[in-house]
Amino acid sequence: MVETRRSLNRSEILLINKRMIESFGGEYSDESENLKSPGSLEYILAVIRGDFPYFFHSSIFEVAAFLCFRIIQGHIFFDGNKRTGFEAMNLLLQINNISLSFDTEVALDFSLKIAKKEISEKEFIVWLRDNSK
Numbered sequence: 001m002v003e004t005r006r007s008l009n010r011s012e013i014l015l016i017n018k019r020m021i022e023s024f025g026g027e028y029s030d031e032s033e034n035l036k037s038p039g040s041l042e043y044i045l046a047v048i049r050g051d052f053p054y055f056f057h058s059s060i061f062e063v064a065a066f067l068c069f070r071i072i073q074g075h076i077f078f079d080g081n082k083r084t085g086f087e088a089m090n091l092l093l094q095i096n097n098i099s100l101s102f103d104t105e106v107a108l109d110f111s112l113k114i115a116k117k118e119i120s121e122k123e124f125i126v127w128l129r130d131n132s133k
Contacts, residue, residue, distance in 0.1 A: 005060055006095045007049045008067075010041065013088050020083035027079045037076040044070045048092070060096050061128045064089045065121050072114045082111035098132045 014033050021028045028034050035041060046052065047070075048063050058066075071077075071085035086107050093100050102110075110127070113119040 005063075006092075008045070008088060008092055008095075010045060012091070013041065013045070013071075013084070016087050016091065017077050017080050017084040020080045020087060024080075024083060029078055032078070034077050034079065036078045037074065040070070040074050040076045044074075044076070059125075060093065060098060061125050061132070064092045065125045065128060067092055069114055069121050069124070072111060073117070082108075082115055085114070086111050093128075093132065100128065101131050101133070 014035070017034055018028060020026075021034070044067060048067050068085045068089035071088060072081050075081050077084060090100055090107075110119070110124070114124065
């Protein structure tokens with residue numbers, strides 16, 4: 001049986017990016033919804049929705065890590081990619097009834113490691129599983 005899970009949509013991710021910049025600073029372009037790479041966002045959304053059979057059966061932790069990594073490493077926004085990626089991942093877990101335990105420093109540390117490619121997606125998935133309930 002395939003697990004039923006909620007996903008995030010374009011508007012929600014765009015709103016996360018806008019709120020992250022409003023809260024923590026940075027540049028925001030209303031004209032482009034701050035999107036540097038709209039096609040990349042559409043691809044990410046299609047994958048996390050399960051539009052691709054090879055990814056559909058992945059665990060929620062794999063999907064959340066994919067979302068986080070693709071936003072951060074793909075630089076899909078002009079600004080706020082690290083904060084947006086981590087917050088979108090956290091929200092995806094929350095709407096699927098998974099609580100992730102972390103503080104701001106941990107989020108910053110992981111976001112920087114992801115951006116610098118100092119942690120693999122598989123290592124991050126293990127951390128997500130180990131720190132969720």
